Structures are given as structure tokens and as C-alpha cells.
Amino acid sequence: MAAQTTELSVNPGPIMGLMAGHWQVRMLLAAVEHGVFTELAGRSATSAELAGDLGLVPLGANDLLVGLSHLGLLELRDGKFTNSAVADRFLVQGRAEYIGGYLRFCERELNPAWDGLATALRTGEPQNRAAVDGNPYDTLYQDADATDGFLDSMDLLNTPVALAMSRFDWSRYSSFVDIGGARGNFAHQVVTQNPHLKGAVFDLPPLEPAFKRHMDRLGGANSTVAFHGGDFFTDRLPEADVLVFGHVLHNWGVADRVRLLTSAYEAVRPGGAVFVYDPMAGGDEPSMHAVLAGLAMLVWSHGGAEYSVRQLHGWLAEAGFRPETAEVAGLHDDVLVIGHKDR
Template identity: 35%
Template sequence: MDTRITGATKAMAGEKDAAELSPEGIMQLGLGFWASKTLLSAVELGLFTELAAGPLDCETLRSRLGLHERGARDFFDALLALRMLERDGGAYRNTAATDRYLDCNKSTYVGGMLAGAGQRLYANWGSLTEALRTGKPQNGTEDGEDLFEMLFSDPEKVAMFAKAMTGGSLQAAEALARRFPWANYDTFIDIGTAEGRLPVEVGRLHSHLTGGGFDLPPMRPVFEAYVERHALGGRLSFYSGDFLAGPLPSAEVLVMGHILHDWNLEVKRKLLAKAHSALPKGGALIVYDQIIDDERRENAAGLLMSLNMLVNTNGGFDYTRAEGIGWVREAGFAEVRCEHLAGPHSIIVGIK
């Protein structure tokens, strides 16, 4: 697959000059799952973690990963052509990016999201057409069954989901920790925290802050283990609860990252109202998602994420900047602003 910037890749990035795609670009976009599944399988096999210790020749790498000899060389060389691997002579090694982000032993690992995609989302997206016809999720849940009830019923699924959320929030968490004026506040709580990537990143950079993460009870051991690995147990705590059934914990800053898009409009509004009630006067609510541009033309990642909500939830959907700002204002916040954060992510900040 040619990795040069084509009309198809520009369209995925939301660039305006990609209005007319070449036949090659159309084919690359339509068959994009070939490259996607190649990467997902590499993550599932632990290929990049295996190579983190040093380069390996084809036969050694094939043997360590337990692969049949028929497809192994094509598999490795496809990853080379996709710029996921490098090769010197006959030895394969990670690129700088795959070594940093796809070695599961590094704190910068984002492969949890890709592992979850390979194990769960890839199959669900295979039924996108059915979801478009019926409006129903294609994740194996029964009619009316909640996705999170299914995920949180099994400790292994809890751990997998938590790692996926860490991978998906790494870029946004790093940017938010650096750009928000945390010096003006003393306490914060991340709502729907999963492993706690956002609290750890914020706590690591701002030693005056205390707080932690709020999530369902099964997430406690996962959160506490992750926080302890980063030596922040003295300042970051787990707050147990169900934000659909009860109030939110109180702090000067509440964060909702990748939370609102999981729910229908009624629940979105209820969660924002609960945040307003939990904050003190002058407190801040931070919402971040892959917020769609108001013209619904440019942020392809946000629009595709909204389709992901269709496939995986009962009522979730992503939203535009204007919609999000409007809901936050309706919840009672006096000062509301929206700004780009990182990649496809933007934040909406409301001050009580």
C-alpha cells in the first residue's frame, strides 16, 4: 500500500482540497481495513513489544510470535511498507514511533485502544450496514442491555476496557495537562476515569493538585494499581459511584473526557447538570471529545467516532462545537468557551 499522502488520506484528515479522489485514492479508502487489520494483528501478537529489546531477523521473529512460515515475511514487510517497522539488512526493528507508543512496557503505550479494537470493535464495525438500517448497536448486547453493564461484569473485560481508554486518551491528557490553567485550582476529579491516565498526567505535572478519578466500583483496583505505578497514590484517590444513578463528587475542576458521546441527549444534559451542581462557584467543567466542526465537513475522526457510538451503544453520538457549547450553557454555566486541544480533540470549558 502506497503511504504517500493521497486524496483518500487527506479526506480522512479532513483537508478541504480532497474533494476529488483519484481511483487509487478511492480504492485505498475502501480497502483501508487491510492495513488496519495488519496493524491490529501486530499489536495483538505483541510484535512491537518483542522488538523493543532489539532487532530480530525474520525467522527468529516469526518463531517468537508463533507464526506460520507462509505469511510471516509478507506480514513483516507489509508493516515495513506501512512505516510501522524498519529493516536493516535482514533484521526488523521498531520505528521511533512504534517503539514509544506500541511497546506495552512503556508508560506512553497506546496499544490498549488498538487491542480493544482488534478484539471487539473490528467485528462490530463489520455490521455497520445493519446498524445504519436498524439504529441498533452491533456489539452482542441484547435489546436494552447496557454496554457498560456487559463490560463491567467481567474483570478481564474491565482491564481491557481500561487500557483501551488509556490508549485513546493519551494525546488529549498530555495536552490538557499542559494547557489548562491548573495553577488557579487545588482540586480536580476525572469523571469516568478508567485507569486514570488523565489524573496521573495532570498530577505528575502539577504537584500542588489533589483529587483523582470517579468511576464504577469494579474499576477501583485497576485505577489504584495504575496510580501506584506512577507513585501518585498519596495525592490521587478513587471515587466510587454511578454517575447515572447518583450525584457527582465535588472538586474545583471536574473533567469529562470521552464521556458525553456515550449517551443520548437526555443523559448528556443530566450529566452536565450534575456537574454544575457538584462544582463550587468559580469551579470549572472541562469536556473533551473528538468534537465535530459546526459545518460537519472537516473532522472525519469525530464523525467516524459518532458512527462507532452507533455500532456500540444504545443512544450515544458525537456532537458539534455549537451543540456542546449550547448544552453546557443550558446546564447553567456562565462562561463557556471551546478550543482545539490536540489532533481531532477539542475541549469545552464551562465556569460556574
């Protein structure tokens, strides 16, 4: 009897639940594409009213809206839908914390690469065409509106890291360059909290207009944060006391990581350092977060993967640095490792 109970308790529900999760993501992305949450900002409406306002077919719109209410993104009262608190904060276009740009990046760039996961597991090759041809970010940054939307979301997600790093003791240093620093969100936060520092960003030249727009919006840091355009695989890195690699190394293979750290050693002034922060979850028992991040790198980049603190210490030593793992409150899923360049 016990064996029968055990057998009956095993069913395909968990497997079907995974498939349903994929369909739920499609619902969210469709709602963002059609501006459902933006249309409901500050108002309530029936499904028929929303369908008319957004040009959707009534039957499908009703199912979508009811489904979004089950997901906690909408609330349904007396036949009318309103945004939930989380949707109102993060899914209304034009608001400071809008993450629709990142969701569109997933829809247009990252998710199609994930569709090739089975192939990537067999071949080891990225499924992102741009990564096969060269740098996966080259095509991403070709459209100004898409770039701003993506970077809005990235800045929202990396601001806690930037705030944590701004509280680090920078007193022994006078300058830093954020390598792959996009439009300068990290650099702005650090300089604002440490006004003795001269900060800079080094990234691909197409990002300079986005950097200037962002600095204009933030105000105050324009004179102390500079932009240097270039490709860190082909151009010399700017000289400074500190070079920062934040969420950069995991995008590339081991040989490229060592190559970047060696270039950094040449650019760091004597007595300076390289700062590297990443999840560094590539241990023996990685979390689901690390697994997903690693597989995302597999399909998106050429050789990218998560890695461990121990591995990074080895690469830093190979490049000439003296490695140290630092304790920084507020980094959450990230770890900071410092490579010191002795005088």
C-alpha cells in the same frame, strides 16, 4: 481526445485501495496478536527464524513480514527483519508507550461493532451488544488484564490533553472530580502541576483496583487523588468546585448529556464550574476525524455522536450554567468549554 483521456483516468483503484487498507489493518492486528514486534525487540531475524519462534507457517509468515515492511513497521536488510522506529516504540509489549492494548480493544470490541455499520445506519441502534443491554463499558472492565491494557493505551493517548489542562489556571478552585476519569491519569497530571488542588475520580466500581495499581506506579498522588465508585446515571455525583467531563458526553445521546450536566450543576459548589472537553466537531463541514468518531459512536454506543460548541452552550444553559469557550494551548483536536455556576 480529451474526453477519452478523462475517461481512462477514472479507474477503481481508489475503491480497491480502501479494501486493501482493511486487509492491511488485519495484518497489523495479526502481528500484534502473535507478538511479532515484541519478538523482534533488540534483534533481527529471518522470516523462517521468526516463524519457528512464534509457531507460524513459514509461507504465510514471510508474506506477513514483507507486508509489514511495506507498511513501514518492519525493516528488511540482507534477508533479516527488524522493527522500525515507530514499531519499536509503540508495538513492543511491556514498554511504557505500548498501544497493543488499544489495538486489542479495537479487534475484540470496536471492530465487530463497525461490522454492523450498515445495520446501524438503517436502524439507528448500536451494534455493540453491551450498549444494547446497558452500559458498553460494563463488559469491557470485567477482565483485569484487558482493562489494564486498554487503559494503558488510553492514558498514552490522553496524556497530552491532561498536560495541557494541568497548565490551565486552576487558582480559583480548590477541588475537582474527573467524571468517568478511569484510573486517574488526568487527575494525577493536574494535581502534580497544581498541588493546592484536591482531585478525585468518579467511575464504575470495577475500575477501582486499576486506579489503585496506577496510582501506586505513579507515586506521589495517592494522598490527593481519591476514587469514588458509582454509575453517573444512577448515583449522585461527588461535590466539588469543578466537575470535569473529558471525552464523555459524545458517548451518549442528547437527553443523557443534558441529564449529566444537570446532575453536575447540583454537585458543583457555588462559584465553581463544569469543564467539558471533546472534539466538538459536529459542525456543518466535519473533518474525516469527526466523521469517523461520529460513526464509531453510532455503532458502539446508544445515541452517541460528535456535537458542536454551539450545541454544548445550549445544553449547559439548559442545565443552569453560564457557558464560556476557553482557549487552552495544547488541546489539539479538543475544545474546552466551561460552564460557570454563579454564586
